[in-house]
Amino acid sequence: MIHRKVVVIGSGFAGLSTATHLAAEGQEVLLLEKNNTLGGRARMFEAEGFTFDMGPSWYWMPDVFDRYFNKFGKKTSDYYDLIRLDPSYAVIFGKDDFMDIPANLDELKKLFEGLEPGSGKRLDDFLNQAAYKYQKGIHDLVHRPSLSLMEFADFSLLKDLFKMDIFQSMSRHIRKYFSHDKIIRLMEFPVLFLGETAQRIPALYSLMNYADIALGTWYPMGGMHKIIEGMVSLAEEKGVQIRTNAEVSQIVGSEREAKYLVLSNGEIINFDFLIAGADYQHVDKSLLPPKYSNYSDDYWDKQTLAPSSLLFYLGINKKLKNLRHHNLFFDEPLGPHADAIYRNPKWPEKPLFYVSAPSQTDPAVAPEGMENLFILIPLAPGLEDEASIREHYFDKVMDRLEKLTEQSVRDHIVYKKSYAHSDFKKDYHAFKGNAYGLANTLMQTAILKPSLKNKKLKNLFYTGQLTVPGPGVPPSLISGEVVANEVMKSIKKI
Numbered sequence: 001m002i003h004r005k006v007v008v009i010g011s012g013f014a015g016l017s018t019a020t021h022l023a024a025e026g027q028e029v030l031l032l033e034k035n036n037t038l039g040g041r042a043r044m045f046e047a048e049g050f051t052f053d054m055g056p057s058w059y060w061m062p063d064v065f066d067r068y069f070n071k072f073g074k075k076t077s078d079y080y081d082l083i084r085l086d087p088s089y090a091v092i093f094g095k096d097d098f099m100d101i102p103a104n105l106d107e108l109k110k111l112f113e114g115l116e117p118g119s120g121k122r123l124d125d126f127l128n129q130a131a132y133k134y135q136k137g138i139h140d141l142v143h144r145p146s147l148s149l150m151e152f153a154d155f156s157l158l159k160d161l162f163k164m165d166i167f168q169s170m171s172r173h174i175r176k177y178f179s180h181d182k183i184i185r186l187m188e189f190p191v192l193f194l195g196e197t198a199q200r201i202p203a204l205y206s207l208m209n210y211a212d213i214a215l216g217t218w219y220p221m222g223g224m225h226k227i228i229e230g231m232v233s234l235a236e237e238k239g240v241q242i243r244t245n246a247e248v249s250q251i252v253g254s255e256r257e258a259k260y261l262v263l264s265n266g267e268i269i270n271f272d273f274l275i276a277g278a279d280y281q282h283v284d285k286s287l288l289p290p291k292y293s294n295y296s297d298d299y300w301d302k303q304t305l306a307p308s309s310l311l312f313y314l315g316i317n318k319k320l321k322n323l324r325h326h327n328l329f330f331d332e333p334l335g336p337h338a339d340a341i342y343r344n345p346k347w348p349e350k351p352l353f354y355v356s357a358p359s360q361t362d363p364a365v366a367p368e369g370m371e372n373l374f375i376l377i378p379l380a381p382g383l384e385d386e387a388s389i390r391e392h393y394f395d396k397v398m399d400r401l402e403k404l405t406e407q408s409v410r411d412h413i414v415y416k417k418s419y420a421h422s423d424f425k426k427d428y429h430a431f432k433g434n435a436y437g438l439a440n441t442l443m444q445t446a447i448l449k450p451s452l453k454n455k456k457l458k459n460l461f462y463t464g465q466l467t468v469p470g471p472g473v474p475p476s477l478i479s480g481e482v483v484a485n486e487v488m489k490s491i492k493k494i
Contacts, residue, residue, distance in 0.1 A: 005028045006028065010032075010464065011228075013227075014479045016232065017477050018385055019480075020235045022275075023239045024072060030271075032247075034247035039228035040428065041055035041056065047415050050365065050370075051223055052374065053223045054313075057224060061138065062218055066137065069230070069234070079226065080229075085216075085324075085326070087103065089101050089217060089325070089328060090327045091328045092331055095362070103216055108213065119178055127209070130210035132209050137164065138375055138474070141218070141446070142478050144482075145485070146469075147486075148447070153492065164203075165206075170206065171188065185334070186456060190208035190212050194377060195436050196304065221362055246263055248263060248278070248287060258454075273490070274461070275463055277462070277480075278464075280466035300431065306465075307436060308382075310377040310393055310419075315366065315415040316366075316369075322407070325360045327354065329352060329401070330352055332352055342378045353397050353400075356374040356376075359371050381434040384421075390420060390452065440470050451467065452486065458490070
């Protein structure tokens with residue numbers, strides 16, 4: 001076996017996945033993390049007895065996590081205890097208008113029937129088609145490196161792509177099956193993870209509805225960071241060396257190869273192969289000399305980014321009522337908020353928002369008798385987010401939260417931290433302060449995404465949410481595997 005030294009930049013899901021796959025192939029792998037804790041956007045922090053997941057809070061597509069650990073002879077249960085949430089989440093449409101989304105499909109069909117007669121049967125039809133898309137999309141298409149059109153030139157695959165509705169919008173697709181406003185809003189919700197409105201996301205992504213409804217919403221006890229802890233443990237078991245507080249300031253190339261990188265403290269690190277799990281645009285435009293960049297400034301400015309977010313981490317000194325683990329506040333119309341994110345970037349007047357209360361499920365994340373809250377407002381990337389604006393929107397959200405759940409919350413806050421665009425830039429060098437990467441629009445799918453290979457340096461690769469297959473935790477796990485396979489192909493050619 002050929003052994004090479006590989007350096008991976010970034011300890012998020014994609015970076016850890018890449019590093020572990022390559023170490024398992026016998027490569028010497030060093031993983032560098034600029035922050036003092038591991039996990040990228042999935043880091044955690046503790047304060048006043050509360051444990052907060054800083055980023056991802058939804059555990060969907062459990063089969064992807066199972067497959068990841070199974071590849072190394074492990075199980076998820078070797079690292080964390082997973083439970084299925086029931087209800088999966090709650091949707092708050094207005095005062096006294098709460099909808100619990102049951103985990104049981106038959107119960108969900110009854111809920112649909114109560115809103116729109118005949119919709120239960122149509123849900124079966126919708127999910128049958130979505131299941132096909134999920135199997136083909138998640139277990140085939142997203143594993144392709146998208147380096148050439150020839151990867152998609154197979155006739156049977158072209159037929160599959162046609163059947164998967166890539167040229168029809170999710171909005172139109174859903175309305176072929178349902179007409180009730182609440183059902184439509186519920187079915188369009190999962191595409192918010194993909195960074196665009198249902199009018200601009202291909203109907204291929206009804207596979208997200210399959211993940212939501214058929215595969216379920218899960219939670220690793222202790223918090224989402226337990227996944228990172230498991231991945232770090234596995235990486236180290238496979239021989240990955242991990243360094244924190246190791247920010248890369250420069251990548252130096254010569255002729256057709258990246259030669260070495262320079263850390264912010266001046267240290268030089270040599271390698272045979274380099275994989276950037278850090279923000280792609282930052283690496284492309286700030287770490288590389290211009291002659292080795294893959295893309296121009298104009299290219300990056302024209303990309304459709306998924307939203308940024310304003311986040312609040314709150315410790316509450318009492319238990320709260322009328323909240324589930326996951327809560328979607330849809331008490332205002334989506335249209336104006338979506339317009340403020342995607343068409344006319346600005347701070348929205350009446351934002352929709354999401355509240356996670358993991359302490360409803362997991363007593364370990366808050367002191368006894370208290371509540372752990374995570375509040376998220378999706379926002380356009382590139383906005384200014386000074387403290388006064390954050391506080392203004394905190395008050396907007398809390399006014400509605402307290403009114404709709406019929407309780408005082410603000411008076412019981414014992415810990416509070418906000419996080420927004422400037423923090424995403426500072427901690428992750430996130431392009432325009434984005435939180436989720438590139439939107440999964442049709443024109444940013446597969447080969448139309450930024451390439452996982454540098455076009456000028458043959459030993460530099462990219463992984464994560466700004467390249468294939470796209471944003472989200474499961475795609476990031478897969479991204480790491482895909483790029484590791486490409487690196488191994490290059491190593492074997494040596």
